[in-house]
Amino acid sequence: MKDNEASRLHEILKLLSNKTNFRIIELLSQKDSYPKKISREINKTEGVVVRALKSMENAGILESSWGVLDERPAKVYTIKPGILFLISDFASGKFQVLEIDKKYLAFIEKLLERDPNEFSDIKNFLKWKEKDVEAEEISYFLEVDEEEAKGFIDFVGDNLRSVFIVASYIKPIEPVPKIIQTRRTKSFSREKGIVYDISVMVINEGQSGEITVDVNLIAKKTGETRDSETETTYLGKGEQKTLSFTLDGEMGIEYEYKVRAYPATFIKG
Secondary structure, eight states: OOHHHHHHHHHHHHHHTSHHHHHHHHHHTTSOBOHHHHHHHHTOOHHHHHHHHHHHHHTTSEEEEEEEETTEEEEEEEEOTTHHHHHHHHHHTOOOOOOOOHHHHHHHHHHHHHOTTTTTSHHHHHHHHTTOOOHHHHHHHHTOOHHHHHHHHHHHHHTHHHHHHHHHHSOOOOOOEEEEEEEEEEEEETTTEEEEEEEEEEEEOSSSEEEEEEEEEEETTTOOEEEEEEEEEEEOTTOEEEEEEEEEEOTTOOEEEEEEEEETTOOOO
């Protein structure tokens, strides 16, 4: 394992040793959330929560995406895919840092460049676990001989849990969508009742790629989702686009809408 990767793992363990950080992780393991709500639930100031969230995001424990909650822009945090394995091992005292050969680490990084979900997608995960991977194809892609490819496949299959954790720290180059404006208009339809037309302007502050935007219409009183729409689109680096959504509600019910934007490869919790 590279020195910087080992240092990163030690930083993560240090952060997880903090009671406030671990309490936040417990909450996020149940549901994605945002700073103001987290601060209320753990009885800490919002400033303390924001600093904790940023430190864990910088360490690769959390991911965030911009969305709209209570009709206001908010940064929503979620646990990064794969990190729950690490937290489980840490909490049980069984965590051990796996020493990965630099050559194999380079192989993992290259495979993630081809497909960010190489080890996290359930189909791929099971494929590696069963070592049901074509050595010839891996040999060709990694530009190594088949014997070396077979050795790598055996290593991953025998140590998949640890490889999965390490792979989750290697953040692939991806789009970073940010919602910069939302607009809502409300009209009445005899057939549908109340109709909400919502426009979402989003900009990509990361690399070119596909982004996904979710819009949910939620009853304020019950918290139930009345209607929702999702759209995936391609955005170049620095490109912005306005997406339109139409959601149906019922007469006599007060609604709020929530919007989230994230890379299309992002795995929602």
